Amino acid sequence: MLKAYARDLAAPVPEPGRNCWRIEEAGRAALIVDAADYFSLARKAMLRAQSQILLIGWDFDTRIVLDPDAGEGAPQELGPLISWIAKHRKDVCIHILRWNWGAVKLLGRGSTLFRLARWAASKRIAFKLDAAHPVGASHHQKIIVVDDNLAFCGGIDMTATRWDTRRHLDGDRRRKRPTTGRLYRPWHDATMAVDGAAARAIGDLARERWEIAGGERLPVPEVSSDPWPEELEADFTDVEVAVARTRAEHEDFESIREIEALYVDMIASARRFVYAENQFFASRVIANAIAERLREPDGPEFVIVNPDKAEGWIEEEAMGPARSELMRRLAEADVHGRFRIYSPVTRDGAPIYVHSKITIVDDQILRVGSANINNRSMGLDTECDLALDARSPGNRGAEERIAARRCDLLAEHLDVRAGDVAAAFAETGSLVATVERLRGSGRTLVPVEPGEPSELEIAIARKELLDPESAGEEGEPEARPGLLRGLGRRLRRRRRTRQNS
Incomplete structure (x- = not known):
């Protein structure tokens, strides 16, 4: 078991080499809650790009509306926006990296495949599927980096069913799926925006992931742009x-x-x-x-x-x-x-x-x-x-x-x-x-009250395949002995006790 180490309680917890990769300065940092704000802010930031946009994620849906209230000439939807930027910002290159396993979803997303085909012919848009992970693993980061001068990093995927406001209204007609228009449930989410050296560190991480996934080595942008949206108030400076x-x-x-x-x-x-x-x-x-x-x-x-x-x-x-x-x-x-x-x-x-x-x-x-x-x-x-x-x-x-x-x-x-x-x-x-x-x-x-697992859930718990902790020697998902391995035994004992009582 991983153990915490004895430490000075007045000292900061993050320590490079132990529990973090790097510690870097940010002139501005902000917590962004819920995707209505995030999608709108990300759109504004990408429109300010001068050199490079990196989108690294678990999923992207080109059909989603980023800002339904946008009054600018650029498109509101993610896919058309990326195409528009590539056409109107001649110095901007856009790289999009998505987890490979869920790519089958693209087949059911209307015109998405046609848009990807057009992107493939573009010199300024590169789309790649990330398969550089063990069997059963996923690429789960949700990152956008603009010119290495602004980075978003958090839990919000740029995909369908994520958009919602902080009011989480019942029956909000704006909370609907692309194409079908079916409503989806209220959704609470969050991400973080940082600039300065912290943004450059996330840019380094994103470019490294692109290269690991089989892409070429990407250049580090050297521009003095400020893509931080004016509407985003910094929580920290x-x-x-x-x-x-x-x-x-x-x-x-x-x-x-x-x-x-x-x-x-x-x-x-x-x-x-x-x-x-x-x-x-x-x-x-x-x-x-x-x-x-x-x-x-x-x-x-x-x-x-x-x-x-x-x-x-x-x-x-x-x-x-x-x-x-x-x-x-x-x-x-x-x-x-x-x-x-x-x-x-x-x-x-x-x-x-x-x-x-x-x-x-x-x-x-x-x-x-x-x-x-x-x-x-x-x-x-x-x-x-x-x-x-x-x-x-x-x-x-x-x-x-x-x-x-x-x-x-x-x-x-x-x-x-x-x-x-x-x-x-x-x-x-x-x-x-x-x-x-x-x-x-x-x-x-x-x-939240703990539920009573079903027989199927007990069987899944015994195998521990759906939530493993690591990959084994052959690259297959592998669980360390612990919670779920004992779950089946405890549940069987509990049921025998009830039957005998």
Whole structure:
């Protein structure tokens, strides 16, 4: 098991070579919540490009509308926008890298294949599928870099079913799929924008990934553009940002598990609370780190915001029983009542799907990225997270802004004002008590209860194939002994006990 190391509690957690790749300065950094804002801001940034645009992602859908209110001459949709930029910005080259396995989806996306064919004939647009990973792994980063002067990195895919506003309105007619126009569920997500040397570091990472995937070595842009959109207010200025990665061992490339190490070290550093939003809660390593802290008489609280269930059938069959079992194990360790998992709902009680990957520790650390709290994001998939620690020498005073964003996030989920969250936390001194005080009817957070896995889920749990932690010697998904291997045995014992009682 990965262990946190003894550390000076006044020292910052990110440490290159241990739990992050690099720490670089950003003149501006901003947390962007939900895709309505992100898509619009990304469009504005790409229109300001002078040399290079890198789009690195799990999925791209060329049909999505980035800004339905755009009044400029450039197109609103992603695919036509890229074509327009290539035509009207003669010095700009655009490189798009997408995970290869899901490429079959392109066949059902209307005119997408015709657009890709036109891009193939362009000298300024390059589209590539990323197959440089072990069997069962995915390329999961969500990155856009413009001229190395602005980078977006987080959890928002530029694809269908992601667009939503922070109001998450019931029946919002703008929340519809391309072509069919069918409505989809409310969706909560987040990403981070950085400029300066931090953006250049993400540019380096994106170009490295392009080359690993079989592309040519891309030039480093040397332009003095400022693609930062005027509408985007910086949460932080002149700060140090850490970049952490996950990459599975594959061919000549070694395994990188910085994201896992950073999670464990952040949990070990917590003194008051850990607040996390994530699509899953299924990592054995993270659960073990939390359990150790819950057993302490004066340890931190943990408030986690998850969706009510995973998006797809396969994901739910893998992650649902894992979360339930982890919750039961942590309930045994939580003798002091400091652990909660909640799920957000709309005013009419409809589930809001949580896809964001945000972690805040003691208002000292803000972390945003692509990594889920599951096994595969710790060692199998290709991930990238950003972290800002207020204890870093260049980040003095950042804790106030981190606290403001935490209050803002909880206010969105609880349908209250950020000031209400701040006041309740100041009075109670407890994140759990704050949420419980402000929870109400309508749009709110509801407690997640562990479910009882089915026979099929037990069988999947025994195999541990859908959420492995790494690739084995033959490049096949491989799980380390732990949570799910014992899940089947515990469930069988539990059922025999009920039958005999």
